[in-house]
Amino acid sequence: MPRWPASRRNLTYAFFPGNQVSREVKSVFAAAFHRWSAVAPLTFTETEDYSNTDIRVGFFGGDHGDGDAFDGVSGTLAHALEPPSGRLHLDEAEKAAVDLESVAVHEIGHLLGLGHSSDESAIMFPSIGPGTRKVELAQDDIDGLLQLYGSNPDFNGTSTPSVQGRDSSAARNLQERRWGVSFLLAVGFILLFE
Numbered sequence: 001m002p003r004w005p006a007s008r009r010n011l012t013y014a015f016f017p018g019n020q021v022s023r024e025v026k027s028v029f030a031a032a033f034h035r036w037s038a039v040a041p042l043t044f045t046e047t048e049d050y051s052n053t054d055i056r057v058g059f060f061g062g063d064h065g066d067g068d069a070f071d072g073v074s075g076t077l078a079h080a081l082e083p084p085s086g087r088l089h090l091d092e093a094e095k096a097a098v099d100l101e102s103v104a105v106h107e108i109g110h111l112l113g114l115g116h117s118s119d120e121s122a123i124m125f126p127s128i129g130p131g132t133r134k135v136e137l138a139q140d141d142i143d144g145l146l147q148l149y150g151s152n153p154d155f156n157g158t159s160t161p162s163v164q165g166r167d168s169s170a171a172r173n174l175q176e177r178r179w180g181v182s183f184l185l186a187v188g189f190i191l192l193f194e
Contacts, residue, residue, distance in 0.1 A: 001113055001147075001148060002082040002083050002084075002113045003112070003113040003148045003149065004054075004083045004084065004112070004113070005084075008054065009041055009042050009043065009149075010043045010045070011042060011043065011045070011054040011055060011086075012044075012046070012047045012049075012055065013033070013044055013045070013046055013047070013053055013054065013055035013086075014046065014047050014048060014049060014050040014053040014055075014056060014057070015029075015046075015057050015058065016050060016056065016057065016058030016060075017050055018058075019058060019059050021059075025100065026046065028100050028101045028104060029046075029057065029104050031101060032104035032105045032108055032135070033108060035108075035135065035137060036105075036108055036109070036112060036137075036145065037152065038152060038154075038155060039137060039142055039145050039146065039151070039152055039155050040148070040149035040150065040155075041149060041150060041151070041152050042149060042152075053086075054084075055086040055087075055088060055111055056087050056088070057088045057090075058087075058088075058090070059089075059090045059091075059092040060089050061092045077090065077091055077098060077103050078090040078091060078107050079110075080107040080108070080110035080111045081110070081111070082113050083111065083112065083113050086111060088108070088111055090103065098128060098130060099132065099134075101135050102123075102128055102132065102135055103128075105123050105134075105135050105137075106124065106134075109124050109141065109144075109145075112145065112149075114141070114144045114148070117138075117140050117141070121138040121140070122138040122140040122141050123135070123136075123138060123141045124140070
């Protein structure tokens with residue numbers, strides 16, 4: 001199973017400089033990374049150094065150079081490459097009804113080495129319906145992460161703590177409006193993750 005080596009448990013992430021990512025979007029990603037670090041002995045720190053970071057996050061359209069072109073509205077929302085690649089790409093053409101934190105939490109799971117789950121309650125289930133907010137790790141997600149990395153010493157074993165101060169403002173507000181770099185999908189479609 002792909003995973004970050006034991007020597008790389010303090011990971012950095014950066015946003016593609018050309019995206020001009022808002023503070024709200026950055027806050028949503030910080031909350032999404034925290035959901036995973038609450039379970040496993042990993043830390044995630046944002047940096048401005050895109051070329052020398054462990055994880056590169058970017059909003060792109062169409063063919064963006066990784067061999068997995070985005071298909072525009074009503075298709076693939078995002079994709080992430082397993083460790084140690086550390087690339088998380090979101091389709092900038094998507095525009096209407098999917099919660100950004102839900103997508104970020106799912107794709108970060110792939111960045112950590114998790115594949116898709118057949119458990120519909122899991123973050124790692126491969127699709128999400130329009131208007132759905134799914135950000136709490138299910139037991140299946142937790143079990144997979146623990147198998148790869150072991151437990152964060154502060155983790156109680158069965159549930160993930162809420163992200164204090166983040167859920168109530170930026171994450172929830174982004175559900176109701178366009179992402180800072182336009183990334184949501186039209187109502188009426190089942191949306192697929194990669």
